[in-house]
Amino acid sequence: MSAEGSLAGRTDDARVHGFARRHAVRPRAGVLVLHGFTATPLSVAGWAEEFHAAGFDVEVPLLPGHGTTVPDCERTTWADWLGAAQAALDRLDHEVVLVAGISMGGGLALRLAQLHPDRVHGLVLANPAVLLEPWKLAAVQTLGRVLPRWPGVAGDLRDTSARVLAYERTPLRALVSQTGGWRDVRRDLALVRQPVLLLRSRVDHVVPAASSRAVLAGISSADVSEVVYANSFHELTSDRDAPAVFAASVRFARRRAHPDHPGGTGPGPA
Numbered sequence: 001m002s003a004e005g006s007l008a009g010r011t012d013d014a015r016v017h018g019f020a021r022r023h024a025v026r027p028r029a030g031v032l033v034l035h036g037f038t039a040t041p042l043s044v045a046g047w048a049e050e051f052h053a054a055g056f057d058v059e060v061p062l063l064p065g066h067g068t069t070v071p072d073c074e075r076t077t078w079a080d081w082l083g084a085a086q087a088a089l090d091r092l093d094h095e096v097v098l099v100a101g102i103s104m105g106g107g108l109a110l111r112l113a114q115l116h117p118d119r120v121h122g123l124v125l126a127n128p129a130v131l132l133e134p135w136k137l138a139a140v141q142t143l144g145r146v147l148p149r150w151p152g153v154a155g156d157l158r159d160t161s162a163r164v165l166a167y168e169r170t171p172l173r174a175l176v177s178q179t180g181g182w183r184d185v186r187r188d189l190a191l192v193r194q195p196v197l198l199l200r201s202r203v204d205h206v207v208p209a210a211s212s213r214a215v216l217a218g219i220s221s222a223d224v225s226e227v228v229y230a231n232s233f234h235e236l237t238s239d240r241d242a243p244a245v246f247a248a249s250v251r252f253a254r255r256r257a258h259p260d261h262p263g264g265t266g267p268g269p270a
Contacts, residue, residue: 011165015045018062020091021052029257030057030092032112034085034105037129037178038154038167040067044102047237050246051100056253061088065174074171078181082111089119096257100124100249102237103207104178107185110215114191122195122256124249126236128215129207130182156205156234164235189218197252198226199236199245206234225252 018041033048035041041048041060052058063084065076085108089097099120101109106128113120154166196219200212216226227248232239237246 011042013042013045015060016040016042016062016067016165018067019045019048019060021048021058023052023055023057026094027055027057027257028094029055029096029098029253030059030094031253032085032088032092032097032099032109033058033060034099034101034108035060035063035066036101036103036105036154037175038066038073038170039103040165043154043164043166043235044100044105044237046242047100047102047246047249050250051253054250054254056098056257057092057094059088059092061085065171070167070169070171073167073174076174077177079177081178082108082181085109085112086116089116096121098122098124098253098256100126101128102126103129103234106130107178107182110185110189110192111181113194114185114188117191117193120194122197122252123192124197124199124252125212125215126199126245127201127204127207127212127234128198129178129211130185130214131208131211132179133208133210154235157239158203158231158233159238159240162235162238162240164238186214186218189215190220192219193221195223195252195256196221196225197248198224199248200226200228201232201234201236201239201241202228202230204234 031051033044035044041062048058048060061084064080065073089112099109099112106125107130109123113123154164198212229241232241
């Protein structure tokens with residue numbers, strides 16, 4: 001197998017393969033954190049660790065076909081990733097559960113909120129992916145029938161010293177499946193009534209701003225906050241604004257977990 005097709009040996013950080021963080025005394029709330037397409041839990045590890053340090057139990061699954069080889073990912077679908085996310089949600093049987101996701105993880109988070117409104121109590125979405133530009137979608141759907149892969153989509157970082165562990169090639173068949181899953185998410189956006197914190201980059205070379213606009217226009221949530229960051233590209237949880245993203249996320253999560261607590265009034269400016 002070529003080096004291009006495998007992540008084996010690329011890092012010795014066990015968090016690549018998914019991880020959980022639990023407190024000795026069970027807290028009231030837990031957070032499910034979902035990574036993006038072709039990436040691994042390592043790309044959201046800092047986010048998850050901040051939630052845990054703030055007093056939340058945390059679950060960070062490795063989605064099927066990720067963290068191994070591109071051919072593995074080629075054999076997986078939106079249904080596989082959603083199934084893994086649902087299984088991780090089941091492991092967080094807390095009184096309050098929030099779901100945080102970046103890019104494809106944000107789309108999956110929205111779908112969980114639509115399917116399980118009684119178990120998902122809030123969403124933190126970072127550059128959520130629910131659509132592509134029409135020309136790019138047409139290219140994906142056309143090329144996906146004849147080409148197995150194209151250049152990688154991960155690694156869109158303003159901080160040139162940062163990196164995201166991800167496949168260097170994009171499995172088009174899996175990407176086509178993802179775009180099909182987005183149709184369900186967009187169709188049912190009005191079913192999302194949970195509080196939502198949407199964090200997005202002003203400049204994103206992977207997911208268009210129209211994706212976040214569609215989410216904000218379609219959901220029925222009464223409690224919605226949007227924060228736009230100027231110093232990061234698509235990989236918001238790994239780029240220059242990551243500390244601000246983490247702080248805003250924790251403030252939001254604390255308000256959802258402890259609505260009567262006097263501390264914290266909002267996500268704050270970027």
